[in-house]
Amino acid sequence: MIDTLYHVEAPEGVDLALRLAGPTPRAIAYIADIAIRFFFYIVASFPLRALLDDVGGGIGFMLMALGEVIYPVLFEVFGDGQTLGKRMVGLRVVHADGTRIQWRASVLRNLLLFVDWLPGTYLFAAASMLISRRFQRIGDHAAGTLVVYAEAPEAVQRAAPAPSSEEPAAPAIPLALAERAALLAFGGRSGTFSAARREELASLATPLLRAGEPAAAQLEAVAAHLRGAERSLRGAAERAR
Amino acid sequence: MRQEVFERERAPRWQHFEALLRALDEKRASDDFPRQYRLLCQDLVLARDRQFDAPLVERLNALALRGHQHLYAARIAGGGFLDLFLRRFPRAVRREWRLVAWMCLFFYGTGALIFYFTLRDPDFVYSVVGSGQVAEVEGMYDPSSEHFGKPRQATEGVGMFFFYVGNNVSVAFRTFAGGILFGIGSLLIILFNGLALGAIAAHIVNVGYGGTFFPFVIGHGSFELSAIVLAGVAGLRMGLALIVTGARSRGEMLREATLRCVPILYGMTGMLVFAAVLEALWSGQPAIPASVRYWVGAGLWLLVVLWLAFGGRRWRSA
Numbered sequence: 001m002i003d004t005l006y007h008v009e010a011p012e013g014v015d016l017a018l019r020l021a022g023p024t025p026r027a028i029a030y031i032a033d034i035a036i037r038f039f040f041y042i043v044a045s046f047p048l049r050a051l052l053d054d055v056g057g058g059i060g061f062m063l064m065a066l067g068e069v070i071y072p073v074l075f076e077v078f079g080d081g082q083t084l085g086k087r088m089v090g091l092r093v094v095h096a097d098g099t100r101i102q103w104r105a106s107v108l109r110n111l112l113l114f115v116d117w118l119p120g121t122y123l124f125a126a127a128s129m130l131i132s133r134r135f136q137r138i139g140d141h142a143a144g145t146l147v148v149y150a151e152a153p154e155a156v157q158r159a160a161p162a163p164s165s166e167e168p169a170a171p172a173i174p175l176a177l178a179e180r181a182a183l184l185a186f187g188g189r190s191g192t193f194s195a196a197r198r199e200e201l202a203s204l205a206t207p208l209l210r211a212g213e214p215a216a217a218q219l220e221a222v223a224a225h226l227r228g229a230e231r232s233l234r235g236a237a238e239r240a241r
Numbered sequence: 242m243r244q245e246v247f248e249r250e251r252a253p254r255w256q257h258f259e260a261l262l263r264a265l266d267e268k269r270a271s272d273d274f275p276r277q278y279r280l281l282c283q284d285l286v287l288a289r290d291r292q293f294d295a296p297l298v299e300r301l302n303a304l305a306l307r308g309h310q311h312l313y314a315a316r317i318a319g320g321g322f323l324d325l326f327l328r329r330f331p332r333a334v335r336r337e338w339r340l341v342a343w344m345c346l347f348f349y350g351t352g353a354l355i356f357y358f359t360l361r362d363p364d365f366v367y368s369v370v371g372s373g374q375v376a377e378v379e380g381m382y383d384p385s386s387e388h389f390g391k392p393r394q395a396t397e398g399v400g401m402f403f404f405y406v407g408n409n410v411s412v413a414f415r416t417f418a419g420g421i422l423f424g425i426g427s428l429l430i431i432l433f434n435g436l437a438l439g440a441i442a443a444h445i446v447n448v449g450y451g452g453t454f455f456p457f458v459i460g461h462g463s464f465e466l467s468a469i470v471l472a473g474v475a476g477l478r479m480g481l482a483l484i485v486t487g488a489r490s491r492g493e494m495l496r497e498a499t500l501r502c503v504p505i506l507y508g509m510t511g512m513l514v515f516a517a518v519l520e521a522l523w524s525g526q527p528a529i530p531a532s533v534r535y536w537v538g539a540g541l542w543l544l545v546v547l548w549l550a551f552g553g554r555r556w557r558s559a
Binding site for chain 1: 243244245246247278279282283285286292293294295296297302303305306307309310313314399400401402403404406407408410411414415417418419421422426479492495496499500503506
């Protein structure tokens with residue numbers, strides 16, 4: 001399966017999944033960073049010149065010359081792997097073993113940005129990312145870093161499981177493991193689909209369905225059964241009758 | 242165990258773990274954290290193995306990942322700035338002594354060669370350096386120009402300091418970064434700088450401005466030129482790691498080489514900052530007689546050599 005999931009094996013024997021970010025979101029974040037930096041240069045240069053004269057001019061020149069290294073390194077080290085642009089897009093730099101980025105790796109990957117920029121069009125970075133299995137540009141290869149999607153807060157904040165709206169119902173035929181997984185996935189996600197799409201997807205599972213009734217509700221009932229939802233008292237009473 | 246039972250039973254534990262994570266984000270550690278993290282990892286494995294639904298697995302994965310990042314926040318044993326500059330940096334340089342020797346040969350060797358050619362044939366300078374730059378350099382070191390003899394304003398010196406840092410450090414960073422192209426980038430930049438330096442120095446002698454040029458450059462040259470050479474060394478180390486891989490993969494060799502280079506990168510950046518201090522506040526002071534500046538300059542060169550040769554050396558007890 002072609003997938004952008006990358007698994008890091010933690011010492012606890014568990015595989016942690018990271019979602020790798022491809023060239024497009026990274027380019028968007030990078031362009032945002034450039035815009036932010038230049039806006040800062042322009043805003044900073046006037047007071048520097050006006051208040052500090054020669055010294056301000058010198059500082060301004062230094063910031064311009066070294067900003068493409070200083071800015072990302074400071075933000076990555078103190079901002080948990082996120083420059084402002086990466087924060088906007090929802091990306092994060094981590095070490096290849098999934099740990100937080102530190103000075104050393106950040107300095108290396110950002111120094112080598114100069115080579116990724118060659119020949120003036122970021123062609124090296126693009127080529128390197130496209131032939132890399134983990135979307136690494138040259139600087140990422142040398143520093144041993146990855147750019148991944150920052151975990152969405154809503155994924156972490158998932159509250160108690162939504163109570164099943166359907167009475168759980170055992171499937172009409174025995175199910176293989178993969179089929180159970182597919183039904184569970186459908187049950188978990190069906191709330192995020194539109195009603196028509198939900199129905200369209202569910203209607204594919206013909207062996208499980210009683211014809212003539214809404215397909216999605218039937219599958220949700222099976223999924224609820226597989227999750228181990230308990231029958232409500234009303235349902236149990238009806239069944240006993 | 243079915244999913245709903247599992248979720249109901251473990252939810253309080255996960256909420257507790259989230260609270261621990263939030264506390265860690267605010268730098269409040271807890272003794273309970275490692276144990277809770279291991280329990281959470283077990284729950285994640287279980288949830289995957291039982292094929293529980295994707296949102297649950299994703300949530301547990303996200304929690305475990307954050308826990309992993311807190312537990313294994315790689316703390317690099319650093320002894321601070323003093324330890325870096327007095328010990329780790331000179332050691333890292335000595336470890337690459339062969340490359341240092343080669344780079345010195347490339348840089349100072351080409352410089353000396355071009356110096357010799359340009360002395361014999363003064364027009365040779367124009368085939369190395371553009372005529373505009375030659376005129377600019379002549380203007381800078383012309384003893385009759387008015388900026389000599391006039392003491393510099395203090396603020397002007399400080400402004401120049403930042404200018405020198407910006408310029409030299411970005412050149413050095415490029416010299417290093419170019420090395421990842423199999424060493425070619427570093428070599429080209431070092432060779433070109435050696436060429437330009439030799440040609441300009443000889444041209445200055447040819448036009449008779451040596452009396453202002455050499456006392457100016459000898460002071461900060463010790464730190465500045467050595468730092469550029471070391472940037473080239475670090476770059477070449479990276480490039481060689483991609484060429485001579487032995488029995489290991491290129492990626493592995495590259496990452497090991499860059500790790501070895503990092504103290505050199507920090508050290509040479511520090512050297513360039515110090516060189517800029519010298520250049521801005523010492524080299525350009527016309528009030529100091531040339532002979533003093535020659536002696537101090539020679540002393541600084543000796544200091545650099547001794548520092549890199551002996552800093553952090555462990556003496557065997559006799």
